[in-house]
Amino acid sequence: xxxxxxxxxxxxxxxxxxxxxxxxxxxxxxxxxxxxxxxxxxxxxxxxxxxxxxxxxxxxxxxxxxxxxxxxxxxxxxxxxxxxxxxxxxxxxxxxxxxxxxxxxxxxxxxxxxxxxxxxxxxxxxxx
Numbered sequence: 001x002x003x004x005x006x007x008x009x010x011x012x013x014x015x016x017x018x019x020x021x022x023x024x025x026x027x028x029x030x031x032x033x034x035x036x037x038x039x040x041x042x043x044x045x046x047x048x049x050x051x052x053x054x055x056x057x058x059x060x061x062x063x064x065x066x067x068x069x070x071x072x073x074x075x076x077x078x079x080x081x082x083x084x085x086x087x088x089x090x091x092x093x094x095x096x097x098x099x100x101x102x103x104x105x106x107x108x109x110x111x112x113x114x115x116x117x118x119x120x121x122x123x124x125x126x127x128x
Contacts, residue, residue, distance in 0.1 A: 033116065034113065034116055034117075035109055035112065035113050035116075037078065037079070037082055037084070037109075038084075038109055038110060038113045039113070040075070042065060042067055042071055042072075042075045043075045043078065043079055044113075045064070045065040045066075045067075046061065046065055046072070046075060046076060046079060046085070046100075047079065047084060047085070047102065047106060047109075047110050048110070049061060049064040049065060050085060050100060050101060050102040050106070051102055051107060051110055054100075054101045054102050055088075055099040055100060055101040056099065056100055056101075057097060057098065057099050057100075058072065058097075058098040058099070058100070061076075061100055076100060079106065082105075082106075082109075083103060083105045083106070084102070084103060084105060084106030084109055085100050085101060085102055085103055085106050086100070086101050086102075086103050087099070087100055088101075
């Protein structure tokens, strides 16, 4: 019986939330619409570094972003899975070499992110 009361409460709570008017922010000032994939500090650093200088080796990118091997590897993989960067692996002699490059999709995503951040900043300045 306790479970059905809890379920009833949840059902009752949903319509009241829907009935509450929600103040809609303008698209220029909606932080919730930011690309969460790029918004992460490490991933933003990776994408920004690659936008400024591409291609970059794993070692150079690690130094530019000030991250550990593991963090860079995980975040770069997420960006690669999203199609934001391309990874190529090769050998120089017997040494493995991993290089990253921003894709057209990644460059577009970064540009959209930067435009959105600029719009949020402009909106915040106007609100003063």
